Amino acid sequence: MSEFLRSYLTVGLFGALAVLVVGTFLGLSSLVRPTRPQPQKYINYESGVDPVGTGWSQANIRYYVFALLFVMFDVEAVFIFPWATRLEAYGLFGLVEMFIFIFILLLGLLYAWRKGVLRWI
C-alpha cells in the first residue's frame, strides 16, 4: 500500500473511531435509561397544543434558488483552487482566463440579483 493510501486509511480510522464512540455512548445509555411509554409523550411538540394537520409543510421556492446558486459557486471554487496553486505557471494568460470565468459566473449572480430572487420578503 502506498504512503498516500495509508494517510487516508488513518482518516478512515479516525472516522470509524468517532462512529464507534458515538454508538457506544448511545448503546450504553439505552441500557441504563428508563423507558416508560405513554402515548402523549410521542406526540409532536407544537407549543403545547395537539398538532394540527401533518408535520410537513412545503418549503419556499427561494430556498431552491439559493441552493442552485450555491452549486454554481461551489463548482467555481473547485476550479479556482487548483488554478491558485499553479498561478506562477499560468501567468497573465491564466489570470485573464480566470477573470473571464469569474465574470461569467458573476453575471449569474447579477441576473439573480436584478430579478429580485436574492430579496427575501
Added chain:
Amino acid sequence: MSAAAVLADIDWHVEQQVFFYLIATTQVVAAWRVVTTKNIVHAALYLVVVLAGVAAQFILLGAEFIASTQVLVYIGAVIVLFLFGIMLTQARIGAENDLDQPNRLPAVLTAGLLAILTVSTVIRTFEDVELPDNSRTTTASVSDSIFSDYIIAFEAVSVLLLAALIGAIVVARKD
C-alpha cells in the same frame, strides 16, 4: 522468465483489491436501494452512499483531488439541491406508493441496454490503460490539464452553470 516468475513479479495491490470489492459491493447494494426504496428522502440518502463510494474509489486510484471534489460538489451541493427540491415538492414521511411504476419491463430493458452500453464503452476505451505503480494524480497535474488541453471546456462550464441558473430563476419566478 517462466510464467510463474512473471506472476510473482506483478504487484497485485492486494489491499486495493480488497477495498475495491468492499466499496463496490456497498455501492451496488446502495444503488439497488435507491430505486427500490419507497421513500424519496431515503432514496436521496442511498444516493449519497453511492457517491461516497465513488469518492472512495477515486482515492484508491490515487486521485484525491477528484475524490474531494466528488464529496464537495456531489454530496455537499448537488444532493443538497435535490433535498431542497424534495422539500419543495413532496417530502412526506413514510412509504409512498406513487413512487412505484407499473411499466417494469421497459424500465428493465432500458436499464439493461444502458448498462451494456456504458460497460462496453468503458472497457473498449480503457482496455489497455494501466495504472502506474504507486500513482498519484496531484492537484497541480489536474490543474495543468484543465488550463491547457481543456481550457475551452473550462470556460464552457461557466456558461453552462449560468444557463442552468437563469433557467431555474425563470421557472421559479411567478411573473
Added chain:
Amino acid sequence: MRTNVFALDPLFLDDVGFEEVGIVLLKVVVAFVMLLVSVMLMVWFERKFISDMQNRIGPNVAGPFGILQTFADGIKLFFKEDLIPERSDRFVFKLAPYLSLVPAFLVFVIVPIGGDFGEDGDGTVTWFGHETFLQVADAPVGVLFFLAMSSLAVYGVMLAGWSSGSKYPLLGSVRASAQMVSYEAALGLSLAAVILKTGSLSSHDIALAQTGGIVNWNVLATGIVPFVIFLIAGTAELNRPPFDLVEAEQELVGGFHTEYSSLRFALFFLAEFMNTVTMSAIIVTLFFGGPAGPTYAGPAWLWGMFWFMLKLLVFLGVFVWFRATLPRLRYDQLMDLGWKILIPLSLGWFLFVAALEIGDNRGWSRVVVAIVSGAALALGALLMSAAISASRRQRLDEQAESDSPVGAR
C-alpha cells in the same frame, strides 16, 4: 516560495513496521481525546465567559469554578428517557446525530497541532526516533477536505428537522441549511487567496509557509479581507450568534432539534461546540500561522502545541464575545450579507491578490499594479451597482403602475 507539492508525512518514507503503526494510533487517540476534552472545556468556558460579560456568576457548583458542569450535564442527559415521536422517520431520526458529529470530528484530522514551526523548522516532531507531523493525516488536498467535511454538516441539520415529522423543526432545518450553503460558498471563495499565497492545498504546507514572523501570517499576507470574510462566514456556518437563526427560540422553539431528547440531544450540542473548536483551529492554521510562535526553546512539539492552544483560545473567546455582543440578524439581512457582500467581495479580492502576485513575479511595480487592478475592480463594482439600481427603479415603477398591494409577491 517554500512549497512542497508532495506533502507527505516523513513517517511513511521508509518501510513501515509496528512502531510507525503505533505512532499513527497514538496520534489518532491523542487527537481524539484532545478534541473531546477541549469541547468539554469549551462548553464550560463559554458559559463562564458569557456570564462574566453579563454580570452573572455562571456555573460554580460542580467542581472548582464549575469546571465539571459539562460533565454533570452529560451524565444527566445520559440517564434521561429517549423519546422518538411516533410521526417521525425512525431510521433517519437516529442517523442524523451521527451525520452531525462525524464530519465535525473529521475536520480536525488536517489540523497541525504542534511541531517545529520556528524560523527554520520543517513542522515535524521526532517521536521514538521517527520524524513525523503532529497531525492525524496530512491530506495534500487538506483545504478541500475541510470544505468537503463542513459541507457534510448540512445533512445532520436538514435530516434532523425533516425526520422529526414536526413543523418547527422542519422550518428551522430548511432555514438553517439554506444559511449554511450560502455561507459555505463565501467560506470556500475566501480561502482562494490563502491558497494563492501558499501555492498548496495541504494544511501542513500552509502552516509552514507562515513561519518566520507575524508578517508572514496569511492574515496579513492576504490583506486581512479574506480573514474577515472567513471569520464571518465561519460564524454563520457554525450557526452561532449573531447568525443563530436556526435556534431562534422566540419563533422556532429550538429549531431543528426540537424533537430530540436525552443523549441524542446532547450529541447535537456536542457537534455544535466541536465545530466551534475545529473552526477556530482551522482559522488559526490557515490565517494565524498554526503552531508558529516567537520562541521554540526546549522540545519543539511542546512549544508548537503551546502556541497553537494559545491562539485557539483567543478565537474561542472571540466566538463567545460575538455571542455576548451582537444581536441576531434578520433572515433577509443574513442572506443579503452572504450573497450581496461577502461573495462578490471575496471574488474581487481574490482577483486583486492574484494580479499583485503576478505583478511581483514579473517584477512590475507593485503600486502601479495595485492602482490599475484596483481601478478595474472598482469600475466593475460600479457597473454592477448601476445595473442593480436601474433594475430596482424599474421594478418599483412597475409596482406603482400595477397598483398592487405592497409585498404581494
